[in-house]
Amino acid sequence: MDTSTLIDPDKVEAFAMRTIADVTAAYTGVMVSLGHKLGLYRALHGAGPLSAREVAGRAGCAERYVREWLNSQAAGGYLGYHAASDTYELSPEHALVLADEESAAFIPPAWNVPAAMWADEPKALEAFRTGRGVAWGDHDARLACGVAAFYRNGYRASLVPQWLPALDGVMARLEAGISVADVGCGHGHTTVMMAEAFPNSRFHGIDTHAASVEAAGRNASAAGVAGRTSFSVARAVDLPDQGYGLVCFFDTLHDLGDPVAAARRAAEVLAPGGTVMLVEPFAHDHLEDNLSPVGQLYYAGSAVMCCAHAISEGGRMVLGAQAGPKRLAEVFRKAGFSHFRSVATSPFNQVFEVRR
Numbered sequence: 001m002d003t004s005t006l007i008d009p010d011k012v013e014a015f016a017m018r019t020i021a022d023v024t025a026a027y028t029g030v031m032v033s034l035g036h037k038l039g040l041y042r043a044l045h046g047a048g049p050l051s052a053r054e055v056a057g058r059a060g061c062a063e064r065y066v067r068e069w070l071n072s073q074a075a076g077g078y079l080g081y082h083a084a085s086d087t088y089e090l091s092p093e094h095a096l097v098l099a100d101e102e103s104a105a106f107i108p109p110a111w112n113v114p115a116a117m118w119a120d121e122p123k124a125l126e127a128f129r130t131g132r133g134v135a136w137g138d139h140d141a142r143l144a145c146g147v148a149a150f151y152r153n154g155y156r157a158s159l160v161p162q163w164l165p166a167l168d169g170v171m172a173r174l175e176a177g178i179s180v181a182d183v184g185c186g187h188g189h190t191t192v193m194m195a196e197a198f199p200n201s202r203f204h205g206i207d208t209h210a211a212s213v214e215a216a217g218r219n220a221s222a223a224g225v226a227g228r229t230s231f232s233v234a235r236a237v238d239l240p241d242q243g244y245g246l247v248c249f250f251d252t253l254h255d256l257g258d259p260v261a262a263a264r265r266a267a268e269v270l271a272p273g274g275t276v277m278l279v280e281p282f283a284h285d286h287l288e289d290n291l292s293p294v295g296q297l298y299y300a301g302s303a304v305m306c307c308a309h310a311i312s313e314g315g316r317m318v319l320g321a322q323a324g325p326k327r328l329a330e331v332f333r334k335a336g337f338s339h340f341r342s343v344a345t346s347p348f349n350q351v352f353e354v355r356r
């Protein structure tokens with residue numbers, strides 16, 4: 001069959017341009033990482049229009065390289081360019097995304113994740129061909145660091161101000177003093193945030209990745225909450241029994257090889273009236289409803305990280321990062337919980353209250 005008569009050249013061109021935009025975005029990621037690590041965004045932040053020489057001088061970098069970087073950033077709309085004065089400017093809005101490390105919209109660390117995905121491509125090729133898993137800790141170190149740093153500011157904006165208050169009665173119990181578990185705590189940012197907000201409670205983070213557990217301990221010390229936090233290398237199914245008033249899973253349940261067993265363990269170690277807070281990537285129940293940029297990002301990460309890790313743990317149930325509320329509720333129903341309620345959503349997360 002002659003397909004040339006069936007092919008719409010306009011559609012080919014439009015799609016090719018879209019994929020080129022994706023390639024351009026990947027190039028831009030390298031520029032963003034350089035701008036962050038070299039202090040180029042910091043040099044521009046709040047400074048008004050600056051020449052390439054001035055930016056280079058402020059950041060202590062070589063002007064010729066910096067000029068090309070600036071041009072790339074201006075071409076991408078990240079920076080404004082004033083042709084009359086040959087100067088570059090970072091707007092206050094873009095500074096929140098690129099320069100302000102405390103802003104909930106701060107993005108540069110996110111680029112560590114695709115960097116790790118590229119570095120680990122040989123592992124992904126092998127995993128796809130053999131069906132074997134890749135453990136979280138066997139990835140390039142930029143994965144754990146990138147995920148922790150990227151999610152930290154979003155958690156800061158949502159966890160204590162929005163998500164915990166959305167859980168029935170949990171704020172009062174945290175204020176009075178309870179034990180809290182953070183399962184798959186990673187670098188412990190969530191553990192530390194809760195410990196900072198609720199001095200009468202005690203917080204225990206567990207994770208199977210030893211380097212993350214060490215980082216969590218350092219973060220707790222740096223925040224001055226080491227006295228009411230503890231961290232240990234342990235599997236979710238071995239969560240030590242401390243009669244928790246709250247057990248949290250932040251972006252972790254779908255990574256586990258046996259999420260039902262982990263939920264069952266949470267049920268065993270909950271104090272009477274205790275709550276599980278489940279935070280998962282935002283997703284609808286059906287694939288056709290997840291066909292969005294957020295779904296695109298999560299399914300890709302899921303293919304090489306989340307499913308790969310769950311398979312490395314035996315893969316009894318490989319949820320993937322787009323499980324959706326129905327499948328998540330089913331995990332907890334199988335583990336003996338009777339109450340499962342959605343309490344909050346954001347473009348990237350969904351939060352559930354779960355009780356026995």
Ligand SMILES: C[S@@+](CC[C@H](N)C(=O)[O-])C[C@H]1O[C@@H](n2cnc3c(N)ncnc32)[C@H](O)[C@@H]1O
Binds near residue numbers: 148185235249250252
């Ligand atoms: C996507 S990361 C999320 C980390 C952190 N909670 C956050 O939101 O930034 C998933 C974490 O689960 C941990 N993990 C994977 N399998 C685990 C298991 N069986 N038990 C406990 N933690 C596990 C990983 O080491 C990793 O730190």
